[in-house]
Amino acid sequence: MAVTRRTSPNASKLRRNSTDADRTAFPKAKNFHVIRFWNNDVLMNMEGVLSAVLGELASVQAAPPSPNPLPPAGEG
Template structure:
């Protein structure tokens, strides 16, 4: 089962949408204010578009097909949030037409980084 997810994630990385490609140009290689992002990354049974694992922030991009999948997307978001992640969703069109605004929203979310949901006990931090 895990192999299936790995293969699917690789396929998604090879066939990114224009919006995913554009956003990845800004997020990759710590170009975005030094934050580390991964693309098409598996979390539990889901493959998320982008994740900043250090602060448990997920960025999902939705195309037109998601207008018909709003209930499933809401369930997915709820489950990911239940695992301690914050989820930002943007329409592909917003990424393509208002890239700077989308990047500002992501940067604000990073600035408000929530503490880790399972922090180490005080004596084990360093």
């Protein structure tokens, strides 16, 4: 999961949407779930942000194990 924060709710919606899409493309390509919060939410409502993150974690299905796991310690 990738958690990001936005700097200003006052940025134009068009600019914000293209920036969000740009920032989301790479992590999504790597199978990350992306959620975003405004800076002021992080600063003024940390408990709510943490609660939302925990809720998202509970709802996101875990990725299957890698078909190429790391070798045991000392064997790589």
